[in-house]
Amino acid sequence: xxxxxxxKVSRLNYIKPEEVLIRFQDELxxxxxxxANHIVSEDNRYSYLALDPIYSIKIxxxxxxxxxxxxxxxxxxxxxxxxxxxxSLPKFQCGLAGYISYEAGLLKEKIANVKLNENIIPSxxxxxxxxxxxxxxxxxxxxxxxxxxxxxxxxxxTHEIRLLKAKNLYAIPRINSFKDNxxxxxxxxxxxxxxxxxxxxxxxxxxxxxxxFQANFTQRFLSKIPDDFNEIHYYLxxxxxxxxxxxxxxxxxxxxxLSYSPERFxxxxxxxxxVSPIKGTIKRGQNLDEDIELKKELSSSLKDKAENLMIxxxxxxxxxxxxxxxxxxxxxxxxxxxxNNVHHLVSDIEGTLDKSSDxxxxxxxxxxxxxVTGAPKVRAMQIISELENCNRGVYCGAIGYISFTGxxxxxxxxxxxxxxxxxxxxxSGGGIVADSKPLxxxxxxxxxxxxxxxxxKKLQSxxxxxxxxxxxxxxx
Numbered sequence: 349x350x351x352x353x354x355x356k357v358s359r360l361n362y363i364k365p366e367e368v369l370i371r372f373q374d375e376l377x378x379x380x381x382x383x384a385n386h387i388v389s390e391d392n393r394y395s396y397l398a399l400d401p402i403y404s405i406k407i408x409x410x411x412x413x414x415x416x417x418x419x420x421x422x423x424x425x426x427x428x429x430x431x432x433x434x435x436s437l438p439k440f441q442c443g444l445a446g447y448i449s450y451e452a453g454l455l456k457e458k459i460a461n462v463k464l465n466e467n468i469i470p471s472x473x474x475x476x477x478x479x480x481x482x483x484x485x486x487x488x489x490x491x492x493x494x495x496x497x498x499x500x501x502x503x504x505x506t507h508e509i510r511l512l513k514a515k516n517l518y519a520i521p522r523i524n525s526f527k528d529n530x531x532x533x534x535x536x537x538x539x540x541x542x543x544x545x546x547x548x549x550x551x552x553x554x555x556x557x558x559x560x561f562q563a564n565f566t567q568r569f570l571s572k573i574p575d576d577f578n579e580i581h582y583y584l585x586x587x588x589x590x591x592x593x594x595x596x597x598x599x600x601x602x603x604x605x606l607s608y609s610p611e612r613f614x615x616x617x618x619x620x621x622x623v624s625p626i627k628g629t630i631k632r633g634q635n636l637d638e639d640i641e642l643k644k645e646l647s648s649s650l651k652d653k654a655e656n657l658m659i660x661x662x663x664x665x666x667x668x669x670x671x672x673x674x675x676x677x678x679x680x681x682x683x684x685x686x687x688n689n690v691h692h693l694v695s696d697i698e699g700t701l702d703k704s705s706d707x708x709x710x711x712x713x714x715x716x717x718x719x720v721t722g723a724p725k726v727r728a729m730q731i732i733s734e735l736e737n738c739n740r741g742v743y744c745g746a747i748g749y750i751s752f753t754g755x756x757x758x759x760x761x762x763x764x765x766x767x768x769x770x771x772x773x774x775x776s777g778g779g780i781v782a783d784s785k786p787l788x789x790x791x792x793x794x795x796x797x798x799x800x801x802x803x804x805k806k807l808q809s810x811x812x813x814x815x816x817x818x819x820x821x822x823x824x
Contacts (some may be wrong), residue, residue, distance in 0.1 A: 355431045355441045355752065360490040360518060365395040365483045366584060368490075369597070371522040373580045375399050376601045377475060379445045380583075381749065383485055384608070385593040385687075391612065392593030394438040395483040396749065398445050400510060401475030402501050405446075408471055423708055425476065425500065426750060433753035438482035439617070440757070442495040445749040446474030447598065447605065447761070450740035453715030459729050468741040468768050469603045478507060479514050492518070495752065526581045533571035533765075533772055535801060538737050541790060547735050548786040554731055555782050562658050563722035563731050566777025567793060568738045569801070573772055579604040586765075589799040591688045594759035596747050605742055607764040608800070610687050611694075613717050613746050614667075614710060616756040619701040621667055621710060625719040626762075627659045627779055628652030628682065628693030631795050646691050647684050655779050656682040656693045662718030662725050663697050669713040671699030689799050707756045711746065717760045720744035722779065741766055743775040763797055774800060 369380050378399040383392035426444065434441060452471045454460075480493045492515060496507040544567055551563050583597040583606045590608035598605040612624040630646040633639030646652060660678060668676050676699035685694045701710070722728025743766070748758030766773040776797040778789055794801065 355434060356494045357434055357437065357441070358492050358494075358515070360481075360492055360515075362483070362488045362490045363518075365397060365481075365485075365490075366587070367524075368397060368481060368483075368518060369580060369584070370524055370526070371517055371520065372397065372399055373522070373578075375599070377401055377404070378597075378599050379475065379477070380597040380599075381440070381445065381747075382587070382595040382597065383593050384587050384591050384595040389593075393484060393486045394440070395485060396438065396440045396445075397481040397483075398440075398475065398477035398749075399479060399481075399514065400477075402478050402497055402503065402507075403476040405472065405474045405476075406470040407452075407473075408467075425497075426752065427706070429495070429752045430754060431495070431752045433751075433755065437491060438484060439753065439755040440480055440482060440749045440751045441493045441753050442478055442480050443476070443749060443751040443753075444474045445477055446472070447742045447747045448472050448711060448715060448745050449742050450716050450720070450744040452745065454729065454733070456712060456715070457726050457729065459726070459733055468739060468766060468773060469605075473598075473600070479511055481514075481518065526578075526584065530582055530585050531574040531576050533574060533774070535569040535571050535774065538568045538570060544790055544793075545786040548780055548784065548789055550735060551731065551780045552782070552784065552786075555780070560728050560731060561723045562655060562779050562781045563728040564720050564744075564777055564779050565732065565789075566720075566736060566740065566744070566775045569774040569776075569797075571772040571774075573767060573770075577767070579606065579767065582606060582765075586800055589688070590763065592763065594747075596759070596761070598747070603769065604767040605747070605761070605764065606767070607742075607747060607759070607761040609747075609759045609761045609763055610685070610692060611717075611719065611760045611762055613748070613758040613760040614714060614756075615758075616701065616707055616710060616754075618754050619703075620698065621671060621701050622679075622696055622698045623663045623667060623714070623717075624694060624696050625656070625659045625663055625717065626685075626692045626694050627656040627719050629778070629792060629796060630691050632686075632689055632691065643684050643686070643691050646693060647682075651781065651783055652693055653682045655781055656695055658723040658781075659718045659779075660695050660697060662721070662723050663714070666714045666718065666725075667697060667699050667710070670702055670705040670710050672702050675700035690796060707750050710756075711758075715746060716744055717746070719779075720760060720762065720777075738773075740775060741773065743773075763800060765800065 381396040592610040594609040596607040611626040680696035682693045746758040
C-alpha cells in the first residue's frame with residue numbers, strides 16, 4: 349500500500365561530505381556512500397551519509413538467503429512504506445543501506461562453499477536508516493531526509509531527538525586531528541606467486557576442456573590491524589589515492605569496510621533497471637602521450653572486448669529473469685572509462701522490471717555479479733569455490749541502498765578492505781580467458797590495488813628488511 353505520510357526534508361548549508369564524515373566520527377554505526385571521483389557526472393553526482401539505524405539485520409552464511417523472519421520484516425516495511433520521491437533531490441530518501449556478501453549469492457544456485465568455518469563478517473548486513481544526509485556534488489547542495497518510524501519500532505530515544513542531534517553535529521565544526529600519513533597495512537598474500545600461476549593454469553585447462561569461457565579468479569592479502577588504525581582516518585587517506593565513484597565506508601561496532609570501487613552493479617529507478625559491468629583493464633600512463641596510447645590499446649584489444657561481451661551476455665540473462673520480456677537492451681558496449689590508476693572497459697544493460705518482481709528479486713537473481721564470476725556463470729562459480737582458498741566476504745558482493753521511494757543503487761566492491769576486529773582483508777583478481785597469460789594476470793592483479801598496497805615509506809623500508817630472506821615481493 350502507499351503510505352500517506354511524507355518523507356521530511358530540510359535544506360542544509362553545503363559542506364564537503366568527507367568533512368561532514370569527520371563530524372560524525374564518534375558514531376558507532378554509519379554508512380557513507382561516497383561519489384569520490386573528482387569528475388562529477390550523473391552517475392556519481394550524489395553522496396550519502398546514513399547514521400544511527402533504527403533497526404539492523406545481520407544474517408550469517410548458514411542462514412537462508414532472504415528467507416529469514418527478520419529480513420521479511422524489513423521487506424514488509426519497504427513494500428508498505430512506499431513514499432513518493434521528492435522531485436529534483438538526491439534519490440536515497442531514507443530506507444535500507446548495507447551489503448550482501450559474495451557467499452550469499454552462492455545459495456541460490458546451491459553452490460558448495462567449502463570455507464564455511466571462516467567467519468569474517470556477517471553474510472548480509474543492512475541498517476534501516478530513518479535519518480540520511482544527502483549531497484548534490486554538482487550543485488553544491490546538502491539535505492537531511494527523515495522518516496519517523498517510532499510507532500513501528502521500539503526506541504529508547506525518539507526520532508525527533510535523534511534528528512535534532514544529527515542536525516547539531518552537522519552544524520558544529522570538528523577539528524581535523526588526522527595526520528597526512530598513516531602507518532598503513534603490512535600485507536601478506538595467502539599463497540605464493542608459484543601457487544597462483546598453478547591455479548591459473550588449472551582454470552586454463554577447464555577452459556580448454558569446454559567447462560567455461562571465462563572465470564574470475566582472486567587472491568587475498570592479509571594484515572594485522574595497525575597501531576594507528578582509525579576507520580575514518582584510513583578511509584580518507586586511501587580515498588585521496590583512489591578517487592573512485594562508488595567508494596564507501598561502513599563503520600559498524602563489529603567490523604569496518606573501506607571500499608573504493610569503480611563499478612556499479614545495478615541501479616533501479618522505479619521500474620527501470622540498469623547494470624554496468626566492468627571487464628577489461630589497463631594501467632595509466634606515466635605522461636599524457638603514454639596514457640592516450642594505453643587507452644587506445646585497451647579500446648582496440650580484441651581479448652578485452654571479447655571478455656567484456658561474455659559478461660554482458662551473462663548479465664542480460666540475469667536481468668531477463670526479473671524484467672519484462674523484450675525490454676532488455678545493451679545501451680553501451682565496452683567503452684573506456686578512466687580512473688586514478690587504471691583504465692577500464694564498461695558496458696550498460698538496461699531493462700524494465702516485471703510487475704511481479706521487486707529489488708529483492710533483482711538482487712537474488714543477479715548476485716553475484718557476472719563480472720566477478722565468469723561465463724557460464726554457475727560453472728565459473730563452482731570453479732571459484734574449488735580453487736580459491738578463502739571466502740570473499742563483501743568483496744565481489746554488493747554495497748548500496750534501497751530507498752523508501754522505490755530507488756536503489758548498488759556497486760560491486762572490488763577494491764575493498766575489510767576489518768573484522770582481528771585482521772584486515774583485501775582481495776584482487778581478474779577474468780581468466782583462453783589466451784590469458786598467467787604471469788601477466790599476476791602483475792595486473794597487483795596493479796589494480798596498487799594504491800591500497802602502498803605503505804608508509806618508513807614501514808615499507810622495515811617491511812623490505814623483514815623480507816630480505818624471501819623470494820617474493822608484493823609488487824612482483
